[in-house]
Amino acid sequence: xxxxxxxxxxxxxxxxxxxxxxxxxxxxxxxxxxxxxxxxxxxxxxxxxxxxxxxxxxxxxxxxxxxxxxxxxxxxxxxxxxxxxxxxxxxxxxxxxxxxxxxxxxxxxxxxxxxxxxxxxxxxxxxxxxxxxxxxxxxxxxxxxxxxxxxxxxxxxxxxxxxxxxxxxxxxxxxxxxxxxxxxxxxxxxxxxxxxxxxxxxxxxxxxxxxxxxxxxxxxxxxxxxxxxxxxxxxxxxxxxxxxxxxxxxxxxxxxxxxxxxxxxxxxxxxxxxxxxxxxxxxxxxxxxxxxxxxxxxxxxxxxxxxxxxxxxxxxxxxxxxxxxxxxxxxxxxxx
Amino acid sequence: xxxxxxxxxxxxxxxxxxxxxxxxxxxxxxxxxxxxxxxxxxxxxxxxxxxxxxxxxxxxxxxxxxxxxxxxxxxxxxxxxxxxxxxxxxxxxxxxxxxxxxxxxxxxxxxxxxxxxxxxxxxxxxxxxxxxxxxxxxxxxxxxxxxxxxxxxxxxxxxxxxxxxxxxxxxxxxxxxxxxxxxxxxxxxxxxxxxxxxxxxxxxxxxxxxxxxxxxxxxxxxxxxxxxxxxxxxxxxxxxxxxxxxxxxxxxxxxxxxxxxxxxxxxxxxxxxxxxxxxxxxxxxxxxxxxxxxxxxxxxxxxxxxxxxxxxxxxxxxxxxxxxxxxxxxxxxxxx
Numbered sequence: 001x002x003x004x005x006x007x008x009x010x011x012x013x014x015x016x017x018x019x020x021x022x023x024x025x026x027x028x029x030x031x032x033x034x035x036x037x038x039x040x041x042x043x044x045x046x047x048x049x050x051x052x053x054x055x056x057x058x059x060x061x062x063x064x065x066x067x068x069x070x071x072x073x074x075x076x077x078x079x080x081x082x083x084x085x086x087x088x089x090x091x092x093x094x095x096x097x098x099x100x101x102x103x104x105x106x107x108x109x110x111x112x113x114x115x116x117x118x119x120x121x122x123x124x125x126x127x128x129x130x131x132x133x134x135x136x137x138x139x140x141x142x143x144x145x146x147x148x149x150x151x152x153x154x155x156x157x158x159x160x161x162x163x164x165x166x167x168x169x170x171x172x173x174x175x176x177x178x179x180x181x182x183x184x185x186x187x188x189x190x191x192x193x194x195x196x197x198x199x200x201x202x203x204x205x206x207x208x209x210x211x212x213x214x215x216x217x218x219x220x221x222x223x224x225x226x227x228x229x230x231x232x233x234x235x236x237x238x239x240x241x242x243x244x245x246x247x248x249x250x251x252x253x254x255x256x257x258x259x260x261x262x263x264x265x266x267x268x269x270x271x272x273x274x275x276x277x278x279x280x281x282x283x284x285x286x287x288x289x290x291x292x293x294x295x296x297x298x299x300x301x302x303x304x305x306x307x308x309x310x311x312x313x314x315x316x317x318x319x320x321x322x323x324x325x326x327x328x329x330x331x332x333x334x335x336x
Numbered sequence: 337x338x339x340x341x342x343x344x345x346x347x348x349x350x351x352x353x354x355x356x357x358x359x360x361x362x363x364x365x366x367x368x369x370x371x372x373x374x375x376x377x378x379x380x381x382x383x384x385x386x387x388x389x390x391x392x393x394x395x396x397x398x399x400x401x402x403x404x405x406x407x408x409x410x411x412x413x414x415x416x417x418x419x420x421x422x423x424x425x426x427x428x429x430x431x432x433x434x435x436x437x438x439x440x441x442x443x444x445x446x447x448x449x450x451x452x453x454x455x456x457x458x459x460x461x462x463x464x465x466x467x468x469x470x471x472x473x474x475x476x477x478x479x480x481x482x483x484x485x486x487x488x489x490x491x492x493x494x495x496x497x498x499x500x501x502x503x504x505x506x507x508x509x510x511x512x513x514x515x516x517x518x519x520x521x522x523x524x525x526x527x528x529x530x531x532x533x534x535x536x537x538x539x540x541x542x543x544x545x546x547x548x549x550x551x552x553x554x555x556x557x558x559x560x561x562x563x564x565x566x567x568x569x570x571x572x573x574x575x576x577x578x579x580x581x582x583x584x585x586x587x588x589x590x591x592x593x594x595x596x597x598x599x600x601x602x603x604x605x606x607x608x609x610x611x612x613x614x615x616x617x618x619x620x621x622x623x624x625x626x627x628x629x630x631x632x633x634x635x636x637x638x639x640x641x642x643x644x645x646x647x648x649x650x651x652x653x654x655x656x657x658x659x660x661x662x663x664x665x666x667x668x669x670x671x672x
Binding site for chain 1: 469471532560562564568570573593597
């Protein structure tokens with residue numbers, strides 16, 4: 001799927017910052033992709049982009065209304081439908097990362113047909129995939145892997161991709177989750193693919209390329225998450241990564257969504273990922289660590305990164321605090 | 337999903353024995369579930385069950401016409417439709433393991449509605465699953481795991497289940513693939529589930545149970561298959577197996593469907609499965625090996641099983657040649 005930019009970010013009547021995570025991802029990483037945001041009465045948050053009405057958005061060239069927010073359950077609420085219909089009348093495509101399909105609302109389906117616009121549900125991949133083969137393909141690949149879900153795998157991949165572009169390297173960011181897909185404009189929501197095709201979908205997402213081209217592939221889940229490890233393993237095998245970056249959140253008390261289940265050690269996560277990665281790339285190696293230290297003071301953050309740097313003999317950064325230059329230096333050093 | 341027995345096994349105009357694998361599975365393991373088979377002109381194979389027409393099948397109480405054969409591509413061919421419509425008119429449900437949905441053929445969908453019969457597509461699970469939790473649940477569980485796909489995981493699980501019933505143990509066979517689902521009458525085609533829900537679907541399939549109840553769970557794929565390892569890992573985590581049985585095919589030249597890719601060693605497969613299984617069951621252990629030695633002579637088969645028995649200090653059988661009594665003895669010894 002391919003989402004037409006520029007976007008017009010619909011944040012509804014959201015109250016919690018967390019609920020507009022998707023719009024925030026776009027505003028943070030690709031503000032140039034968005035003409036502005038649209039909120040409804042009662043909305044208490046903002047992406048920081050200009051708040052404009054549909055007519056202004058059209059004047060600024062908006063091609064797609066992006067549902068940039070989520071509710072519990074991922075359903076399309078009645079109070080949002082009028083806005084969606086007006087955007088369709090203006091000729092905009094509608095793109096959503098909600099669980100409920102856009103075309104399951106009859107008014108939206110009929111309107112989209114009448115005005116010949118696309119309805120894009122990133123959680124419902126429409127591609128036909130093949131099963132994976134594990135056969136080597138040209139081009140270089142980096143994958144972010146984690147001790148847990150929500151451990152900075154997308155952020156780290158985007159930061160590395162940005163640094164690669166700054167260094168004029170030939171690189172593509174390959175999105176495997178909703179936010180990433182909106183930021184990249186395309187991708188595959190890998191956890192929404194039928195189980196048989198996880199690895200095959202990643203082979204499709206990151207195809208044969210020039211020898212010196214880098215795909216920076218967004219990781220998902222964790223080999224140690226009891227719900228999602230299957231997704232992580234299929235993604236690891238399909239990615240055939242040359243370079244791995246370990247992502248971790250310092251001081252998280254339990255695995256995401258599973259109170260009482262402690263995080264695995266970084267060491268065992270690295271070893272398990274290396275063992276599994278080598279099935280499809282015998283030369284897979286870690287080139288660094290990316291640690292979210294937002295719960296730590298500045299000096300604690302420095303200390304923990306230094307500690308890991310020594311322990312694993314690899315650069316370790318909090319990408320938000322320190323950037324990813326040391327990771328890129330390590331990558332260029334190890335995989336020149 | 338639950339498939340109503342007795343079945344009437346439709347084998348179409350199949351020519352190759354392999355293409356009626358599904359019907360053969362039922363005829364082998366649960367002949368009492370089937371009233372007979374139905375073939376079309378040109379059919380060159382048989383399940384060995386009595387070949388009868390629809391009227392006779394109805395007289396014998398048939399409740400479901402089972403599409404017991406497959407073609408390349410898994411589509412519903414026109415030449416089969418008249419038979420399906422007549423079965424519907426007789427009040428039979430239709431159950432299929434083909435890729436193409438039964439209700440995608442308008443005549444079949446309309447007829448099913450008119451005669452109020454169920455259309456069951458085992459490759460399209462209709463249940464709503466939750467994501468997995470990895471939380472311990474009561475009851476005991478055995479899972480068959482393999483060095484490769486098609487390594488005897490269903491056969492071994494069914495043989496162990498049969499031996500448990502003979503010993504009057506409280507046990508259920510839990511099907512995770514098409515053939516197994518028809519044999520059990522229910523189950524979840526785990527490779528057809530959306531990737532996010534692999535482990536959760538297995539937790540659903542094998543729920544909390546009495547302390548001394550055994551679920552014998554059919555394994556899928558292999559942690560070392562580059563296409564399907566994600567399915568195998570989610571299944572392993574969801575199963576929370578107390579007991580594992582390693583299934584292997586002797587003298588297979590490459591991983592199924594991947595010419596040139598050698599099979600992993602039994603040792604590394606056992607180690608990888610144990611490492612991963614312990615995420616959700618710290619006490620997971622292997623209780624034996626099940627080896628398909630159909631490519632070997634009688635004496636070679638004996639020798640290889642003895643060799644593995646010594647190497648791994650666990651009983652090793654070819655279940656077709658030797659039965660599974662040694663595996664059950666080991667299970668009762670190790671997990672009394």
